[in-house]
Amino acid sequence: MAKTLVKEVAENLYLLRLDDDEIKYFEALWHIPEGITYNAYLYLGPNTRILFDTWKIGFSSLFIETLRSLVEPKDIDAIIVHHMEPDHSGALKSLVELNPDIKVFGHPLVKNMIESFYGIKNIAFRPVRDLEEINIEDIKLKFIYTPWLHWPETIMSYLYSTKTLFTGDVFGAFSIPSSVFGEELTRDYINFMRKYFVDVIGYYRQHVEKNIQKILGLGLDIELVAPLHGALWKDIGRIAEYYIKWGRGEGVENKVTVIYSSMYGFVEKAIQFVIELLQSHNVDVAVYKITDNYRSEISDILSDAIDSSAIVLGAATYEAGVFPYMEFVINQLAKKANSPKPVIIISSYGWGGVAGKFISNILSKTKFKVLRIIEYKGMLTESTLKDIRSAVNELLKHVKT
Ligand SMILES: Cc1cc2nc3c(=O)[nH]c(=O)nc-3n(C[C@H](O)[C@H](O)[C@H](O)COP(=O)(O)O)c2cc1C
Ligand SMILES: [Fe+2]
Ligand SMILES: [Fe+2]
Structure with missing residues (x-):
């Protein structure tokens, strides 16, 4: 009361x-x-x-x-x-x-x-x-x-x-x-x-x-x-x-915020790999997820995003666009946490990838700098893992480890 x-x-x-x-x-x-x-x-x-x-x-x-x-x-x-x-x-x-x-x-x-x-x-x-x-x-x-x-x-x-x-x-x-x-x-x-x-x-x-x-x-x-x-x-x-x-929008130098959605776990696998890589370099990772058993809150997502020096976004293609809740999150990031920070986008699709471009289009109107878009069909392959490793290495150049 x-x-x-x-x-x-x-x-x-x-x-x-x-x-x-x-x-x-x-x-x-x-x-x-x-x-x-x-x-x-x-x-x-x-x-x-x-x-x-x-x-x-x-x-x-x-x-x-x-x-x-x-x-x-x-x-x-x-x-x-x-x-x-x-x-x-x-x-x-x-x-x-x-x-x-x-x-x-x-x-x-x-x-x-x-x-x-x-x-x-x-x-x-x-x-x-x-x-x-x-x-x-x-x-x-x-x-x-x-x-x-x-x-x-x-x-x-x-x-x-x-x-x-x-x-x-x-x-x-x-x-x-x-x-x-x-x-x-x-x-x-x-x-x-x-x-x-x-x-x-x-x-x-x-x-x-x-x-x-x-x-x-x-x-x-x-x-x-x-x-x-x-x-x-x-x-x-x-x-x-x-x-x-x-x-x-100055964030903590060794902090990265990872925000992702995953309906069936395809994007989540790649994100888990990203988190492991970042943590192995002593990066402080704040993780927010939208899955079938958990939904992070936009209020907390924005707060950690502004406090980070880089962002990782993960979301699947959904009805020729991006997973809807992530679209909302990304639009809010663009409005309220818009700052010159590097971003990696990770996306999975079933038959035709759209989400990666969709997200980077939203971010292109902001101060965020998209370093890489990694988009893959269905499950992760060795070659996608290699691309992710390379993207994370690129991201690490902007993060104090
Ligand atoms: C409701 C729904 C809509 C989807 N729309 C598309 C689409 O328009 N194009 C496409 O290539 N894949 C589409 N997919 C397939 C997903 O993008 C694909 O299964 C992806 O790997 C799912 O990743 P996730 O389990 O991490 O969310 C859709 C899947 C669902 C469940
Ligand atoms: Fe007030
Ligand atoms: Fe007020």
């Missing part, structure tokens, strides 16, 4: 966290058995009360109830809307009903979105400009546009009194972290952060580095980073470095 957590994370600044362990597919797509949190924040100063975002749609009553443990909703002066996706704007309607005069600050696009998403009209909306500083009573905030991380209206804000940067979805993560602060968590948490990054922000990776540099270049004294999912961070440096690395 979803649980709530309320904690003072800086002087007068409260985290209101909803731990959602019941969700199965975030955005109806990303398999997250690890769950997710929705973070809202409340500043309760002696004179001023400011709310930063809300929770997911469907949790409005719980949000208002949790808010009430700290303040009456009608006494809140303002709400900052960093992002309109309904995992954060979901309680806006209830809030405005209880506090029709609340000042709403956000990107100019927000006003219309609030109206069209929730039918809320006549709100006291104040659009913010990029890099604008605004005083709400005695509290000073700076607003920073961070377009396409990952929607057009996404912004960040900086609260001077607590030296806190509210980063929206940026620096968020899947999972329900056992500690409120990222510095106290293990490497596993970084993996959930990477998975979130690729799945949710991956398509807009070209906007990541310039937005991060923009924020770092402002010279703000940031003591706390407060994202809308997962843990908070005290040091922005380390997470900014991860974002720049993932944004560029």
Whole structure:
């Protein structure tokens, strides 16, 4: 069952966290058995009360109830809307009903979105400009546009009194972290952060580095980073470095991700040979498969793909194309993990091979570099094994072993 957590994370600044362990597919797509949190924040100063975002749609009553443990909703002066996706704007309607005069600050696009998403009209909306500083009573905030991380209206804000940067979805993560602060968590948490990054922000990776540099270049004294999912961070440096690395698609030097489908085991035999060869060279191999008894999840596939320095794809020809689930996976790779990495394609067919060319056509429109296509009829032969060995040797030139 979803649980709530309320904690003072800086002087007068409260985290209101909803731990959602019941969700199965975030955005109806990303398999997250690890769950997710929705973070809202409340500043309760002696004179001023400011709310930063809300929770997911469907949790409005719980949000208002949790808010009430700290303040009456009608006494809140303002709400900052960093992002309109309904995992954060979901309680806006209830809030405005209880506090029709609340000042709403956000990107100019927000006003219309609030109206069209929730039918809320006549709100006291104040659009913010990029890099604008605004005083709400005695509290000073700076607003920073961070377009396409990952929607057009996404912004960040900086609260001077607590030296806190509210980063929206940026620096968020899947999972329900056992500690409120990222510095106290293990490497596993970084993996959930990477998975979130690729799945949710991956398509807009070209906007990541310039937005991060923009924020770092402002010279703000940031003591706390407060994202809308997962843990908070005290040091922005380390997470900014991860974002720049993932944004560029720079993978771990000795890691290869192997993704394949196999209906009857023909492709699988070749892939097993590839894995053995790679492992014999001490390569760290992440394997994902789609077979008659197992289906890897796209959410995890993309995360390891971005973290690798090369990719191996295996799939049979299927109805004059490629095995459908792999077509979906490859299209998502092309969109969200598109980076200059070498790829080997391995494919088997019954009467006329199509899949190899089909896959390389998709990848030809990306930064991926197809090194070899190995396509064979039915079962593996000595000559195919030889071709595979040679292709793997070629791939190894791009991998640090
Ligand atoms: C539903 C289905 C559709 C197929 N379509 C084609 C096809 O269009 N052309 C072809 O040459 N082989 C086709 N095949 C044969 C497979 O490509 C071939 O058996 C391959 O070796 C299977 O590899 P796998 O068991 O690793 O998936 C099809 C097989 C199935 C089950
Ligand atoms: Fe979002
Ligand atoms: Fe979100």
